[in-house]
Every structure is written in C-alpha cells, then in structure tokens.
Amino acid sequence: MPEGNESLRIEIQSKPAYDIEEAKNLQLKLAGEVVQSGNPLPDRICTIAGVDASISRDNKSMIGSVVLFNWPKFELLSIMNCTEPVFFPYIPEYLSFRELPVILSALDKLTVTPDLIIVDGHGTAHPRRIGIASHLGVVTGLVTIGCAKRRLTGSCEEIGTEKGEFAHCIDRGDRIGSVVRTRNNVSPVWVSAGHLIDQDAAVHWVLRTVTKYRLPEPIRAAHQAASRFRKAN
DNA sequence: GCGACAG
DNA sequence: ATCTTGTCGC
Numbered sequence: 001m002p003e004g005n006e007s008l009r010i011e012i013q014s015k016p017a018y019d020i021e022e023a024k025n026l027q028l029k030l031a032g033e034v035v036q037s038g039n040p041l042p043d044r045i046c047t048i049a050g051v052d053a054s055i056s057r058d059n060k061s062m063i064g065s066v067v068l069f070n071w072p073k074f075e076l077l078s079i080m081n082c083t084e085p086v087f088f089p090y091i092p093e094y095l096s097f098r099e100l101p102v103i104l105s106a107l108d109k110l111t112v113t114p115d116l117i118i119v120d121g122h123g124t125a126h127p128r129r130i131g132i133a134s135h136l137g138v139v140t141g142l143v144t145i146g147c148a149k150r151r152l153t154g155s156c157e158e159i160g161t162e163k164g165e166f167a168h169c170i171d172r173g174d175r176i177g178s179v180v181r182t183r184n185n186v187s188p189v190w191v192s193a194g195h196l197i198d199q200d201a202a203v204h205w206v207l208r209t210v211t212k213y214r215l216p217e218p219i220r221a222a223h224q225a226a227s228r229f230r231k232a233n
Numbered sequence: 234g235c236g237a238c239a240g
Numbered sequence: 241a242t243c244t245t246g247t248c249g250c
Contacts, residue, residue, distance in 0.1 A: 053240075055241060090241070092238040099240070121239050131239070152239045185250075190239080 050218020137195020
C-alpha cells in the first residue's frame with residue numbers, strides 16, 4: 001500500500017474530536033491535490049475494491065471493511081475487516097474524518113493494492129470537492145470513485161427510469177458528478193470522481209460493477225461485510 | 234430564524 | 241449509520 005496515510009491518522013487522533021476548523025483547512029489543502037482526470041481502461045484494471053464503514057453496537061468504535069474482486073472475472077478475492085476508536089462525530093461534509101482512519105486500516109490488510117476503489121460516499125460532489133472518496137484517493141494515491149445513495153450538494157436534471165440513464169450534477173457552475181440509474185424504477189445513486197479518474201469514466205465503472213442491485217457490487221459486499229462483523233462482535 | 238444535511 | 245416485518249410491485 002502506498003505511504004501517506006499517517007498524516008491523516010495523526011491529524012485526526014492528535015486533535016480534539018470536534019476541531020472542525022482544522023478539518024476544514026485540511027480539506028482545502030487536499031482539494032488542491034485531487035486529480036479529476038484519467039480513464040482506467042477495462043484491460044488495465046485487474047482488481048477492484050469496495051470499502052465501507054459501520055459503527056460498533058456500543059458506538060465507541062468504527063468498523064471498516066474492504067472487499068476485493070478481480071477483473072474482468074469479477075470474482076471475490078478477499079475480505080478484510082478492521083476496527084478503530086471513533087475519532088470524529090458524523091457531521092455532513094466531514095464524513096472522511098470519521099470513516100477514513102478505519103478504512104485505511106482495513107486497506108492496509110490487503111496483500112495486493114487495488115487498481116480501483118469504489119467508496120460509499122461522495123468524491124468531488126462535495127462543497128469543497130473533497131468528499132471521502134477523493135480524500136481517500138489523495139492520501140493513498142489510488143484511483144477512487146464515490147458512489148453515494150443520497151445528495152449532499154449540487155443539483156441535477158431529472159433522468160429516465162431506465163437502468164443506465166444518467167445526468168450531470170452541477171454545483172456553483174462546476175460539474176461535480178452524475179446521478180445514475182442503476183436499476184429500473186429504483187432511486188438513482190450519486191456518482192462522482194474520487195481521484196485519478198474523470199467523471200465519465202467514474203460513471204462507466206459504476207455501471208460495469210452493478211449487477212442486480214441498486215449499489216455496485218463492491219460497495220454492497222463491503223457494506224455486508226461490515227454489518228456481519230458488527231453483528232459478530 | 235428556517236431548511237438542508239454523504240454515512 | 242441504526243432501529244426492524246411484512247408487503248407492494250416488476
């Protein structure tokens with residue numbers, strides 16, 4: 001795994017859990033490092049990971065899970081779970097400060113570095129263009145895509161009810177992401193570039209990894225892994 | 234003051 | 241996120 005996640009972990013653990021000012025300053029700095037270009041072609045992607053986090057039943061620790069699939073066979077290669085203390089409360093726009101520490105720990109357990117990571121949350125579809133997917137991409141140097149179930153900021157046109165339809169999302173003049181219909185007659189998901197990938201490629205990769213459910217398989221599997229771990233602990 | 238508000 | 245069973249619809 002590439003180095004670089006220590007700064008984030010230290011930054012979060014060594015400061016009061018409610019220092020939002022510092023968190024915001026870090027976001028402003030990291031936002032300048034996000035690369036919103038790149039088009040990872042299918043034949044260059046060998047592994048795809050999905051990451052997600054949940055909270056322990058006593059609400060004192062975060063559970064992070066990463067699920068790895070190969071590509072294009074799209075078979076399950078491995079699942080890693082991890083726990084870390086809760087360092088930050090849930091505050092819209094600051095989700096990464098709560099979930100990234102444990103997600104990074106889970107990623108560290110993988111024996112192979114994923115070529116692409118799909119995150120449960122937004123990428124650039126964030127007020128400062130640094131949602132959890134982009135944040136993860138910048139600190140790891142890996143290709144990431146954000147796929148959220150709900151809107152955080154910005155607006156977009158209506159789209160048809162057919163799977164595969166999508167529309168651009170705009171916020172203050174910027175195209176920050178897309179609303180994508182992943183299943184017929186089911187509410188769409190919000191897809192945005194995380195890091196080292198452009199918006200169109202992000203949408204295509206999400207559609208390629210969707211099977212029969214609303215969420216792309218990597219995220220669905222990661223979510224299940226975290227839930228199972230939560231129940232078993 | 235009144236909504237909006239990723240997970 | 242999490243608490244939770246059946247149920248309406250394709």
